[in-house]
Amino acid sequence: MKQASQGVQTLLGPETTLEGKLAFEGTVRLDGRFNGSIESKDGVMIVGKEAVVNADIFVHTATVSGTISGNIRATHSIALYPPAQVFGDLQAPVVVIEPGVIFRGHCFMKAG
Numbered sequence: 001m002k003q004a005s006q007g008v009q010t011l012l013g014p015e016t017t018l019e020g021k022l023a024f025e026g027t028v029r030l031d032g033r034f035n036g037s038i039e040s041k042d043g044v045m046i047v048g049k050e051a052v053v054n055a056d057i058f059v060h061t062a063t064v065s066g067t068i069s070g071n072i073r074a075t076h077s078i079a080l081y082p083p084a085q086v087f088g089d090l091q092a093p094v095v096v097i098e099p100g101v102i103f104r105g106h107c108f109m110k111a112g
Contacts, residue, residue, distance in 0.1 A: 014050050022055075031067070041075070049083060062092075071075075 012018055014074040016032035024040045031048035031085045032046035038045065038057040045059045052067030067085045072078055074092035082100030 008046070012051075056088075068107075083103075 003063045007027065008029045010024055010028040012028070012030045012034060012097050014031045015062055017034075018032065019035045022028070022034065022038045024043050025048065027044040028040070029046040029048060030051045030053060032050075033052045035054045036089065037058065038053075038055050040059045042060050044061045045057065045063070047053055047064040047066040047068060048064070049065045053066065053068045054070060055068070056070045057068070057072045059074050061076045062072050062074050063081070064072075064079070064084045064086060065081045069087045070091075071088040072086070072090050077094035077096070078090050078092045079096040079098075080086055080101045080103060081098050085102040087104050089105045090103075090106065091110070093109060093111050095107055095109055
């Protein structure tokens with residue numbers, strides 16, 4: 001699994017609102033509001049408990065504890081932890097949904 005071995009390189013704080021296309025390398029943590037699209041072929045995305053994200057997302061690894069409206073595609077894994085609320089489809093080789101998560105959408109798991 002791809003780890004955040006160098007820590008978080010980019011942080012969107014809780015009082016921040018951003019709109020547009022976010023393209024990144026490494027690890028990004030979102031704790032504020034984001035509207036648009038998120039893409040990183042090899043990146044790790046962490047969505048904090050207070051985050052509200054309206055975006056289609058394509059990353060290597062997604063860890064979500066906040067609210068997302070949009071589809072999430074990951075080449076490695078998606079993990080949803082309470083109090084996450086996800087409204088959209090999930091697609092990854094590995095998907096973990098912990099008890100207490102609200103998920104409304106379809107889930108597709110396919111190797112590679």
